[in-house]
Amino acid sequence: MKNEGRDQTKGIIWQQILLFFFPILLGTFFQQLYNTADAVIVGKFVGKEALSAVGGTTGTLINLLVGFFVGVSSGASVVIAQYYGAGRTDRVSQTVHTSLALAIVGGLILMAIGLVGAPLALRMMNTPEEIMPYSLTYIRIYFLGVVGNLIYNMGAAILRAVGDSKRPLYFLIASCFVNIVLDLLFVAVFHWEVMGAAVATIFSQFVSAVLVMAVLMRSQDSYRVRIKEIRIDRHIVRRIFRIGLPAGFQSAMYSISNIIIQSSVNGFGTDTIAAWSAYSKIDGVFWMTMSAFGIAITTFVGQNYGARKYERVRRGIRQCLAMAMGTAILMSVVLYVFGNQVYRLFIDDPAVITCGEEILRFLVPTFFTYVCIEILSGALRGVGDSLVPMIMTCTGVCLLRVLWVLIAVPISHQIQTLLFSYPMSWTVTSILFLIYYRYSRYMRGMPKKDEN
Numbered sequence: 058m059k060n061e062g063r064d065q066t067k068g069i070i071w072q073q074i075l076l077f078f079f080p081i082l083l084g085t086f087f088q089q090l091y092n093t094a095d096a097v098i099v100g101k102f103v104g105k106e107a108l109s110a111v112g113g114t115t116g117t118l119i120n121l122l123v124g125f126f127v128g129v130s131s132g133a134s135v136v137i138a139q140y141y142g143a144g145r146t147d148r149v150s151q152t153v154h155t156s157l158a159l160a161i162v163g164g165l166i167l168m169a170i171g172l173v174g175a176p177l178a179l180r181m182m183n184t185p186e187e188i189m190p191y192s193l194t195y196i197r198i199y200f201l202g203v204v205g206n207l208i209y210n211m212g213a214a215i216l217r218a219v220g221d222s223k224r225p226l227y228f229l230i231a232s233c234f235v236n237i238v239l240d241l242l243f244v245a246v247f248h249w250e251v252m253g254a255a256v257a258t259i260f261s262q263f264v265s266a267v268l269v270m271a272v273l274m275r276s277q278d279s280y281r282v283r284i285k286e287i288r289i290d291r292h293i294v295r296r297i298f299r300i301g302l303p304a305g306f307q308s309a310m311y312s313i314s315n316i317i318i319q320s321s322v323n324g325f326g327t328d329t330i331a332a333w334s335a336y337s338k339i340d341g342v343f344w345m346t347m348s349a350f351g352i353a354i355t356t357f358v359g360q361n362y363g364a365r366k367y368e369r370v371r372r373g374i375r376q377c378l379a380m381a382m383g384t385a386i387l388m389s390v391v392l393y394v395f396g397n398q399v400y401r402l403f404i405d406d407p408a409v410i411t412c413g414e415e416i417l418r419f420l421v422p423t424f425f426t427y428v429c430i431e432i433l434s435g436a437l438r439g440v441g442d443s444l445v446p447m448i449m450t451c452t453g454v455c456l457l458r459v460l461w462v463l464i465a466v467p468i469s470h471q472i473q474t475l476l477f478s479y480p481m482s483w484t485v486t487s488i489l490f491l492i493y494y495r496y497s498r499y500m501r502g503m504p505k506k507d508e509n
Contacts, residue, residue: 080222085345110191121312128308132301137218142363146279160211164204171200202259205266212269236261303447332413351435358439423480453486
């Protein structure tokens with residue numbers, strides 16, 4: 058088997074994690090830039106109502122549906138990483154082709170759900186009337202092109218599973234620049250407003266899907282894609298779903314809790330909605346960094362667990378936790394100090410900026426309380442344990458946060474009351490993860506020494 062991926066079962070652990078982490082980080086940075094471009098250009102050239110539609114309500118609904126599939130694709134990534142680490146080339150190929158079949162079918166299903174269900178979902182979220190036309194236009198066009206998004210995400214998951222985090226980065230960079238250029242053309246020049254941003258988004262997603270498929274089809278490794286072999290294998294699907302469905306439901310629960318929070322934010326008026334929309338793009342820098350660490354440790358653990366290098370698994374988790382915690386603290390300081398300047402990239406409205414600064418200064422000092430959730434859930438997913446982490450996350454982060462918003466916010470209708478739900482739920486869930494990781498049968502069941 059020609060090794061085009063990165064073998065993470067050898068070498069200095071922290072170096073292997075970082076060499077894999079940085080391309081993912083840059084990739085997620087360009088993903089964030091990709092998403093932020095719509096918000097910045099629409100906010101500058103159309104107004105705060107359009108910014109609220111593109112960055113707030115529609116983004117939450119898109120994350121609900123697309124995020125579920127991306128969670129499921131993480132199951133495919135773990136299965137491929139374990140087979141790849143064990144050298145089982147036939148199973149790698151079967152999993153790759155089954156995964157792509159799931160991407161196509163899933164994309165068609167999401168397209169139908171998004172087109173039909175968007176108006177009702179937007180109404181249920183108390184979307185203000187002045188935002189509704191923009192929101193409906195953006196989300197319907199977005200879901201027309203969602204198949205390309207899912208094919209890219211699955212293809213990127215396949216490449217990362219075998220240790221290749223560079224080419225997904227290159228594809229994102231290309232599609233990001235396509236999106237920015239088309240945003241400027243369609244919104245600033247053609248004056249298509251929100252429709253222009255949506256068309257630019259789906260076209261650039263199609264570009265990334267074509268690029269990732271071209272690489273997979275030309276590969277000489279075990280994960281090479283042959284169009285005629287794209288079909289669903291029942292055994293592989295069961296294994297993917299066993300790991301991926303809990304991750305998908307976890308992502309969905311995150312999104313549902315965010316929808317409830319967005320509905321509550323909508324009750325504070327357009328200025329707060331716009332400020333929250335811009336903040337969601339600013340703190341996206343933190344989320345993309347933690348997500349990159351989570352993906353890196355999942356692949357690292359998956360390959361080493363498949364190769365039965367158990368002590369290396371443990372050391373990798375500890376080192377990744379330390380790196381992620383240090384990074385979270387550093388980012389909190391930077392965003393706290395320079396948050397005002399960043400806000401001005403999105404909008405010039407003084408009321409929106411003032412509200413946004415209040416949100417940012419409340420939340421960014423608490424980022425460190427989230428780190429254990431991302432790293433430990435990623436590590437546990439790498440060994441195939443995703444059900445209990447999903448239950449803990451849904452209970453600690455989602456359910457607790459929703460209860461707080463539904464009970465506390467009506468009593469004290471202030472934005473600070475709503476914001477407190479974040480650090481509170483992160484802290485509780487992190488404690489649950491630390492306890493579970495310590496006593497998990499997966500971790501305790503691994504021998505103290507590597508088997509080879």
